[in-house]
Amino acid sequence: MFVARGTTRFGRTGWLGLALLVVAGVWFAQIWGQHQQPVALDADEPALVLPAAPVRLPATQHGMSLARENEQALLLTQIQQVAVSQGLSWAAADYKVLPAGEATPASVEVRCTLKGTYPRLRGALAQWVQQVPGLAIRDLSLSRTSSDVADVEAKLQLVVFMRSESAEGRP
Structure with a gap:
């Protein structure tokens, strides 16, 4: 009906x-x-290495955890090891130590070019921000040769702000 x-x-x-x-x-x-x-990764690409619990340094008077100036070599090694552990190619890097000014803390500037897949690069960036105290990403530029290629080339400028030895004794 x-x-x-x-x-x-x-x-x-x-x-x-x-x-x-x-x-x-x-x-x-x-x-x-x-x-x-969720998008599954290729079978030949292992899962990202997630960071363990980050090492925490004592907080400064502003609540931000910064490394001491004498820990520069340790931090630079840590930055490189994170990139390598994520499977990124780390050919070379330029380091520049900037002394503390009246209004700015001492810092180490790292310029490098990394190559690898985007998920690995993103994992390295997340791990750096979590584990390296006082790290900031000043510049990030990504490029690929074509849309068919999974690997990206990342030009990075990282800055690690340092706690001054003389400022620790001040109230």
Whole structure:
């Protein structure tokens, strides 16, 4: 009875349109479900190395944890080891030590170029921010040779702010 009444009211083209709407809705639901699933990495690419609990230095009077000036070599080694542990190619880096000024703390500037996949680069950046006290990313430039290539080339400028030895004794 419902079908007969619908056929007289909508006709065969109306039923065909309704059927197409149902098919399109089911198809959209399937595509949407696939879109919401997390993206799986390639089988040949191992999972990212997540950082262990970060080492915390004592906080300064402003609540920010900074390394001492005499820990520069340790921090630079730590930055390089994080990049290598994430599987990024670390060819070379330029380091520049900037002394403390009246309004700025002492800092070490690191300029480097890394090559690897985007997830590995992102993992290294997250690990640096978590583990290296006083680290800031001043400049980040990413490029790829083509859209078919998974590897990116990242030009980074990192700054590690240091706690001055003379400032520790001041209240």
